[in-house]
Amino acid sequence: MAEKPSASIVIPSLGRPDYLDVTLASVMPQASRAGAEVIVVSDGPDQRTARVAQSKGASFVSLPQERGVNAARNEGVRCAQGDLIVFIDDDVEAPADWLEEVLRGTRSAPDTEVFGGPIRPRLEQGPRSCGREPGPISSLDAGAHDRDIPFVWGTNMAVRRSAFERLGLFDDDLSGRGDEEEWELRYTASGGRIRYLAGAGLDHRRAPGDARLLALTRQAYRHGRESRRHDMRSGKSRPIPAEMRILAGCAWHTVRRRCAYGIVMGAKAAGSLREALAHRRT
Numbered sequence: 001m002a003e004k005p006s007a008s009i010v011i012p013s014l015g016r017p018d019y020l021d022v023t024l025a026s027v028m029p030q031a032s033r034a035g036a037e038v039i040v041v042s043d044g045p046d047q048r049t050a051r052v053a054q055s056k057g058a059s060f061v062s063l064p065q066e067r068g069v070n071a072a073r074n075e076g077v078r079c080a081q082g083d084l085i086v087f088i089d090d091d092v093e094a095p096a097d098w099l100e101e102v103l104r105g106t107r108s109a110p111d112t113e114v115f116g117g118p119i120r121p122r123l124e125q126g127p128r129s130c131g132r133e134p135g136p137i138s139s140l141d142a143g144a145h146d147r148d149i150p151f152v153w154g155t156n157m158a159v160r161r162s163a164f165e166r167l168g169l170f171d172d173d174l175s176g177r178g179d180e181e182e183w184e185l186r187y188t189a190s191g192g193r194i195r196y197l198a199g200a201g202l203d204h205r206r207a208p209g210d211a212r213l214l215a216l217t218r219q220a221y222r223h224g225r226e227s228r229r230h231d232m233r234s235g236k237s238r239p240i241p242a243e244m245r246i247l248a249g250c251a252w253h254t255v256r257r258r259c260a261y262g263i264v265m266g267a268k269a270a271g272s273l274r275e276a277l278a279h280r281r282t
Helices: 017-034 047-055 069-079 098-108 161-167 181-189 213-233 240-257 260-281
Strands: 008-013 037-042 059-062 084-088 114-116 119-123 156-160 194-196 202-206
Touching (some): 008 017, 008 069, 017 037, 037 047, 047 059, 059 069, 069 084, 084 098, 084 161, 098 114, 098 156, 156 161, 181 194, 213 260
Parallel strands (some): 008 084, 037 059, 114 194, 119 202
Antiparallel strands (some): 084 156, 114 156
16 A cells, blocks of 8 residues: 655645746645645646646646635545645745645644644735835734644645544635635634644745736735625624725825835725625615
8 A cells, every 4th residue: 555645735726827837846846855745726627727737747636617715625635645734825935845844843743733834925026015014915924933823824724634524624615815714713613723833934926917016906906805705704894984994094004105015905995895885785
């Protein structure tokens, strides 16, 4: 019988072959050294995604139709052979010691089932920032030392198979902001702990074409709407006057600091306000 892989790295993807190519180029060599498998799950048929995955030596599986990131993650879990399942996004670049640090961290906490590492936003030729705000894409920085934290993100997240066997998979109906959070709440409610691995960081990228102000603004507006829907589902949504104050604060930040990130933050706030007003009318 073949030996189990040390980990199964699951990468949901769809329609971003250039990003996926960079991700796999950074991950495949270290997966090979560590005896880990890499599974790319296409969220719907996409020949370009298949070609990139196969050219880099990763396993490839495709959902019959687009269903969202959680459905793709769940399919990866079903296909995985390892007892540790590591989720990353298709737009990351992992330093050469990333997987080694993930495995070290999981070995050091055998009674913990969920782990995550730093997520460093990296805009390649992005707009000017005042330096006071993080990059306007998903990030996580919980400090320089390993410790327990409430949540980690699917961009850089590891889960022992035992947790899925006990609690079930991610909610297929959730995709976008907070897609993994519902499952993590189930996990912590069952008494589980989430461990932050300070050394297991990776970069969350936006290539030059996607790092332009207009592209970031459009994405932020969509994320703002998703965030508001997520907050309403979890009972944490802010009152409309609070949303308006946030939008005004973003405008002030843009002018006062001459910071282009303020425009992006304002677009996210506008999306959240738009969703709040739409919900009030229904």
